[in-house]
Structures are given as structure tokens and as C-alpha cells.
Amino acid sequence: MLELRDVKKSFAEPDGGELPILDIEEFHLDAGEQMALVGRSGCGKSTMLYVIAGISRPDAGKVRIGEWDITLFTEAECDRFRAEQIGYVFQTFNLLPGFSALENVLLGMRFAGGHVDRARAKHLLERVGLGHRMSHKPTQLSVGEQQRVSVARALANQPRLLLADEPTANVDAGHQQQVVDMLRDGCREEEVALMVVTHTPEVAQQFERIDNLEEINRAVVL
Amino acid sequence: MSLWKIAWRSIQQRAFASALTAFAMGLGVALVVAVLVIHGVIDQSFRRGAQGYDLIVGAKGESMQLVLNTVFHLGQPTGTIPYSYFEELTEGRFSSAVEAAIPVAMGHAYKDYAVIATIPEMFDQLRFLDDREYSFSEGRNFDANEPFEGIVGATVAKKLKLKVGDTLRPTHPGEEIVGDAADNEHEPITIVGILEHTGTPNDRAIFMNLDGFYKFGCHQKGPSRLKTLLKERNEPTEEQPADAPHEPEATNTLVLPGIETSHDENGNAEETAHNEKAHAHEGETHESHAHKGHVHSPVPHNERRLSAVLVCTDHSKPRLAMELPDVINEEADAQAVAPTRIISQLFDGIIGNVQLILVILAVLVVVVAGIGILVSIYNSMSDRRHEIAVMRALGASRLLVGMVILLESILLSLGGGAIGLLLGHGLVGVLAPTIAENTGVIVGAFRFQWDELILIPGLIFLASLVGYLPAAVAYRTDVAKSLAANQ
Numbered sequence: 001m002l003e004l005r006d007v008k009k010s011f012a013e014p015d016g017g018e019l020p021i022l023d024i025e026e027f028h029l030d031a032g033e034q035m036a037l038v039g040r041s042g043c044g045k046s047t048m049l050y051v052i053a054g055i056s057r058p059d060a061g062k063v064r065i066g067e068w069d070i071t072l073f074t075e076a077e078c079d080r081f082r083a084e085q086i087g088y089v090f091q092t093f094n095l096l097p098g099f100s101a102l103e104n105v106l107l108g109m110r111f112a113g114g115h116v117d118r119a120r121a122k123h124l125l126e127r128v129g130l131g132h133r134m135s136h137k138p139t140q141l142s143v144g145e146q147q148r149v150s151v152a153r154a155l156a157n158q159p160r161l162l163l164a165d166e167p168t169a170n171v172d173a174g175h176q177q178q179v180v181d182m183l184r185d186g187c188r189e190e191e192v193a194l195m196v197v198t199h200t201p202e203v204a205q206q207f208e209r210i211d212n213l214e215e216i217n218r219a220v221v222l
Numbered sequence: 223m224s225l226w227k228i229a230w231r232s233i234q235q236r237a238f239a240s241a242l243t244a245f246a247m248g249l250g251v252a253l254v255v256a257v258l259v260i261h262g263v264i265d266q267s268f269r270r271g272a273q274g275y276d277l278i279v280g281a282k283g284e285s286m287q288l289v290l291n292t293v294f295h296l297g298q299p300t301g302t303i304p305y306s307y308f309e310e311l312t313e314g315r316f317s318s319a320v321e322a323a324i325p326v327a328m329g330h331a332y333k334d335y336a337v338i339a340t341i342p343e344m345f346d347q348l349r350f351l352d353d354r355e356y357s358f359s360e361g362r363n364f365d366a367n368e369p370f371e372g373i374v375g376a377t378v379a380k381k382l383k384l385k386v387g388d389t390l391r392p393t394h395p396g397e398e399i400v401g402d403a404a405d406n407e408h409e410p411i412t413i414v415g416i417l418e419h420t421g422t423p424n425d426r427a428i429f430m431n432l433d434g435f436y437k438f439g440c441h442q443k444g445p446s447r448l449k450t451l452l453k454e455r456n457e458p459t460e461e462q463p464a465d466a467p468h469e470p471e472a473t474n475t476l477v478l479p480g481i482e483t484s485h486d487e488n489g490n491a492e493e494t495a496h497n498e499k500a501h502a503h504e505g506e507t508h509e510s511h512a513h514k515g516h517v518h519s520p521v522p523h524n525e526r527r528l529s530a531v532l533v534c535t536d537h538s539k540p541r542l543a544m545e546l547p548d549v550i551n552e553e554a555d556a557q558a559v560a561p562t563r564i565i566s567q568l569f570d571g572i573i574g575n576v577q578l579i580l581v582i583l584a585v586l587v588v589v590v591a592g593i594g595i596l597v598s599i600y601n602s603m604s605d606r607r608h609e610i611a612v613m614r615a616l617g618a619s620r621l622l623v624g625m626v627i628l629l630e631s632i633l634l635s636l637g638g639g640a641i642g643l644l645l646g647h648g649l650v651g652v653l654a655p656t657i658a659e660n661t662g663v664i665v666g667a668f669r670f671q672w673d674e675l676i677l678i679p680g681l682i683f684l685a686s687l688v689g690y691l692p693a694a695v696a697y698r699t700d701v702a703k704s705l706a707a708n709q
Contacts, residue, residue, distance in 0.1 A: 046706065047702075050701075050702045050705075053615070055614075055615055055701050055702050055705075056702045075619075075620070076619050076620075076621070079614070079617055079618065079619040079620075080617065080619070082615075082616075082617045083616065083617020083618070084617070088615055088616065090612075090615075090705070094608075094612040094615070094705075096231075096609060096612060096613070097235060097609070098231035098232055098234055098235035099231055103223060103231075106223050107223060107228070107613070107616065108616050108617070110223045110228075111613070111616050111617035111618040111622070112617055116223060153616070
């Protein structure tokens with residue numbers, strides 16, 4: 001379902017040189033598969049997610065999701081594709097502060113340009129245990145609740161792929177398992193492939209597949 | 223969820239700053255509204271005054287002066303014309319083009335309000351505004367056979383607390399009223415009616431019978447009066463027996479100071495005042511006081527003078543009606559002017575320019591308020607960069623986030639505009655009684671001017687213009703960098 005081939009990405013340095021961040025010869029993720037991506041800080045995990053999500057364009061290589069090579073998309077096509085096919089859970093949740101929990105989920109649907117399915121949004125929030133807090137603003141929710149809203153938002157458009165960038169990093173130990181369970185169960189039920197970037201061994205160990213980016217990214221100097 | 227709602231939520235998030243920005247815009251818009259409404263008031267108060275007749279026939283001179291004096295009772299008349307012009311317009315050589323003619327003689331006042339001498343037909347035959355008839359809130363029109371009856375306009379009645387049955391004694395402008403007995407030249411006028419509010423300058427005037435005007439002592443100085451005086455001197459009175467010796471100086475060589483006599487083309491004697499322009503009888507000295515209780519005999523027709531004649535041309539004879547002003551303008555001592563044309567010239571030439579300057583100033587205030595919106599949104603962009611990046615990461619296109627910012631600017635402008643409309647019209651509502659009293663124009667707080675409609679596209683255009691820069695910032699937001707910066 002997801003395939004990266006000869007993907008290269010580097011950033012410009014202040015002295016005019018280029019700093020290679022990603023150099024991945026090959027990477028695969030099957031439909032509905034769930035995996036953890038680990039690696040030390042600065043090894044390019046977030047950059048890899050951005051490239052897969054079409055937020056950053058690779059300097060070279062192909063990124064195929066389903067039958068589409070998103071590197072061939074225009075930026076607008078990429079935005080649309082991301083809204084429709086990719087769910088994203090951020091480390092800092094990134095809920096929009098002016099909107100209620102329900103509206104944050106609806107926003108994800110609005111950006112996909114399709115039908116804004118209010119009933120589905122409510123259902124997703126109920127499923128993550130926030131049926132009674134739908135009209136609450138992010139500041140009125142606890143950290144754990146905010147992350148649950150962001151999971152519901154990521155699943156709103158029934159994506160093919162859900163990318164979670166250290167989703168438990170800001171959640172206390174008591175709620176970490178809850179977040180992981182929600183992600184895994186939600187993706188399983190919706191038949192969504194899941195790729196979780198994590199630094200936490202307890203989280204990574206729950207996945208059958210654990211990839212270390214330092215091993216597959218040739219740009220990393222070991 | 224609509225883009226409008228997304229933009230609105232963004233405004234709500236910065237409620238205080240947004241409210242201040244919108245209020246600043248509101249003040250600018252209120253100023254524009256006030257200028258437009260006041261312009262409408264001035265326009266109406268000017269144009270309304272001259273409705274009901276087509277021409278003013280008056281003495282040669284500045285046509286603007288003639289109109290201002292006749293219609294608005296402002297300033298001095300251009301001079302006087304012989305009464306014969308009124309007769310020519312009603313029965314003589316001009317009558318075929320005339321449907322109605324109303325003579326007016328001015329030059330008196332009562333407590334700063336003009337006293338206009340005319341005939342009762344002014345209120346029977348003339349119409350005002352959209353063919354409305356004059357009516358009386360109290361009493362009736364003055365009687366043609368009662369020389370010292372008069373009526374007052376609604377504003378005069380209200381301001382001076384006059385009612386039917388009251389009397390007033392006109393004076394010459396600038397003269398002080400010192401008791402009832404001080405002025406024996408002017409017989410008191412009895413008020414028999416109070417006009418309903420008309421929204422015209424007539425609300426601020428007093429009208430009396432023209433016959434009474436010619437019986438005022440101050441008009442008893444023409445050649446006929448000389449004859450009367452001579453006759454009075456030669457005839458015995460109650461105090462002076464017929465056989466009493468006459469004063470030697472009472473001869474036919476008596477000349478009243480300040481008055482010269484001359485003869486017009488028709489051989490009619492007429493007085494030539496030192497300052498004839500002042501009013502119908504301006505320049506006459508006031509030595510010839512009427513004795514208390516004595517009513518003077520009216521000035522004979524051939525010595526009568528008028529300030530102007532209001533003429534309704536006969537619309538069934540358009541050609542004659544059109545030629546009438548040209549024919550009158552060929553006369554040696556009279557001119558005919560179309561008041562609506564002169565008022566339009568006045569309005570477009572002077573008042574229109576003043577209004578334009580006021581509108582420009584008000585628009586500048588709105589533009590400054592628009593820049594306030596730009597600064598407010600632009601300053602918020604650094605705080606919102608991350609928010610925009612999140613929206614983009616969720617799939618919002620660059621165009622969409624740019625649109626949200628633009629809509630935010632438009633909402634603030636339109637919201638400010640709505641506040642401004644309310645403020646502006648509220649202000650007009652508060653000022654309405656004062657405006658009505660001073661101009662005669664009744665302004666409803668929520669009577670909108672068509673010009674105000676331009677505010678809607680104007681504000682949207684301004685908002686788009688000032689929203690463009692922050693929208694461009696949003697458009698160019700680097701998603702990956704902004705997301706990384708917040709982690």
C-alpha cells in the first residue's frame with residue numbers, strides 16, 4: 001500500500017551546503033498493517049512522515065500510496081490527497097484552539113472537500129470516550145482527552161494510512177496505553193494502515209513490526 | 223463547516239482585539255453614514271423649498287440671491303418690481319402661459335422669522351413636495367378681506383409658542399421691539415392659522431395679507447401719500463378745526479427725507495429708495511409713523527412694489543411656458559428664474575463640493591480603520607502560523623487558508639460596517655429633532671440613503687485589499703517548518 005523507493009531529502013545549510021536527512025532505498029507498508037518506527041532524535045523520522053504525507057517533497061525518489069505516486073502530484077493535489085487518504089496524529093495534538101472537539105473532527109472532513117458527516121464525527125468521539133465532551137474547546141480538555149480528539153480527527157475521513165508522530169510523548173504514563181489502544185483498535189476497525197513513530201520502547205514493543213530508521217536511512221551517519 | 227465559520231471562530235479567538243478593530247471601522251463608517259444622511263438632509267431641504275412653482279419673477283440682479291431670498295427667506299432681495307408684473311402675469315400679456323401667480327412682498331420680520339406678505343391663494347393654489355396641499359394644524363387660512371390677518375409656519379409656532387388668536391407686530395429686520403406702542407408703523411397681525419409641518423422653509427416663516435402690508439405706515443410715502451398728507455394738512459381734523467390757520471410750511475413742496483420720486487415708463491410715480499435692494503420697501507425712512515389706532519389707507523396699485531411673484535406655468539401650453547422666462551428677461555426691470563435650476567447649481571457647485579470633501583475625509587477614516595484591520599491580522603499571523611500549518615497538514619490547501627484570512631478581514635470590515643451603520647443612524651436619530659427644527663426635514667433614524675449601499679462593496683473591496691497581505695503570509699506558510707517549530 002505504501003512504498004518508498006530511492007527517496008532522498010536534504011536541507012540547505014547556512015553555509016550554502018546541503019545536509020542529507022533521508023536516503024531510503026526501499027520501504028513498504030501493506031494495507032491495514034501496523035508498525036512502529038523507532039530511531040534516535042534527528043535521524044529523520046518526522047521528515048520521513050512529512051514526505052509520506054506530502055507535506056515535504058523529496059528531492060528524489062518515488063512515494064507511492066495505493067496506485068498513486070504522490071511525488072507527481074501538484075501541491076494542491078497533494079493537499080487534497082492528504083486530506084482524503086492520510087490521517088495524521090501529532091505529538092502535540094495540534095487541535096485548533098478556537099474550535100470545539102466536534103468541530104476539530106469536522107474540520108478534517110471539511111478540508112477533504114467531501115460530505116461533512118456529523119454523525120460519523122460524533123460516533124468517532126463517542127468511540128474514544130468523549131461523547132459527553134464534544135462541545136468542549138481544547139483548553140477545556142485534559143491532555144489525554146486532547147490526544148483522543150486528535151485520533152478521532154485522524155480517522156474522520158476513513159484514510160488508507162494513519163501517521164502518528166510520537167503520539168504518547170506528551171501523555172502521562174497512565175494514558176499512554178489508552179492512546180496506543182485507541183490508535184490500534186481504530187485503525188484495525190477502519191482497516192487503516194498505521195505507522196507510529198515513537199521513542200518509547202513500551203509503545204514500540206506492542207507492534208509486530210518495528211523498523212529502526214537508522215538502519216534503513218542511508219543518510220544517517222552512524 | 224463553512225469557511226465563514228472557520229474565519230468567524232478565528233475572530234472569536236481574538237475577541238478583544240477583533241472587537242476594537244471592528245469598532246474603529248465602525249466609527250469610520252458611522253462618519254460616512256452621517257455625512258451621507260446630512261447631505262441628503264441638505265439636499266432635500268434645499269430642493270423641497272422650491273417645489274410647487276416653476277418660476278420666480280423678481281428684480282434684475284443675481285438670480286441666486288433672488289432664489290435664496292424668495293425660497294429660503296435668506297439675505298436680501300435683488301430689489302423690487304412693480305405690482306403691475308403680477309397683474310401682467312394673471313391678467314395681462316404673460317397670462318396665457320401662466321396657471322397661477324402668487325405675489326410676495328418681504329422686508330419685515332418678527333423675532334428673526336421672516337414675515338412674508340402674500341395672498342391667501344398661496345396656500346390654496348400652490349402645492350409642496352409631491353403635490354401635497356397645505357393644511358392647518360390649527361385655525362384657517364387668512365382672509366383676503368382681512369388685511370391684518372396672518373398665519374404662521376409650524377416651526378415658528380412651536381419656537382415662539384404662538385397660537386391662533388395671538389397677535390404679533392412685524393418690524394424691520396434689526397429693529398428692536400420695545401413694547402407695543404413703540405412701533406406705530408406696523409399694525410398688529412392677528413394669527414388665524416398655524417400651518418401643518420411641511421418640511422419646507424415655509425415652516426420657518428410668518429405670512430400676512432398683502433393688503434395689510436400696503437397699509438403699514440412705512441409704505442405711506444409714495445406720491446399718493448404726499449397728496450394725502452397735503453390733504454390732511456389742508457382739511458380740519460377733530461383736534462384742528464377747519465378754520466384753524468395752516469402751518470406755512472405745509473405746502474406742496476414737502477419732500478420726505480431719504481425719498482426721491484421718479485416716474486416709470488408708464489408714467490407712474492414710484493419711489494426710489496436709497497437702498498432699494500433691502501426689501502420691498504427698504505430705504506424708506508420711518509418718520510411717517512402711523513398714529514396709534516389709525517389704520518392707513520392702502521398704497522394704490524400703481525405705487526405698489528413686490529419682492530417677487532411665484533409663477534406656476536401652464537403645463538398644457540409647454541411652448542408658451544418655455545418661452546415665458548425669455549420674454550420676462552427682456553423686460554428692463556424684471557427677470558424670471560427657474561428656482562430648481564438655480565438650486566441645483568448651488569447644490570452641485572458649492573454644497574456638493576463641501577459634501578465631497580466631507581465624504582473624502584470620512585472615507586480616509588475608513589481606510590485608516592482598514593489599515594488597523596491589516597495591522598491586527600498581520601500581527602496575529604506569527605501566533606497563527608502554527609495553526610495554519612496544522613490546517614495545511616490536515617489537507618487544507620494554500621488557497622483555502624488564504625481565503626480564511628481574507629474572509630476574516632471581510633467579516634471584521636462588514637461587522638465594523640454594521641456597527642457603523644447602527645452608530646451613524648443612531649446619531650442621526652438622536653439629532654433628528656434638531657434637524658427637523660432647523661431645516662424642516664424629518665429624518666428617520668433608519669431611513670437609509672441609497673448612497674449607503676456603496677459601503678457594502680466598498681468595505682468588501684477594502685477588506686480584500688488589507689486582507690491580502692496576511693492572506694499571502696498564510697498562503698506562503700512553510701508547513702513542515704512551522705510544525706517542527708512547535709514540537
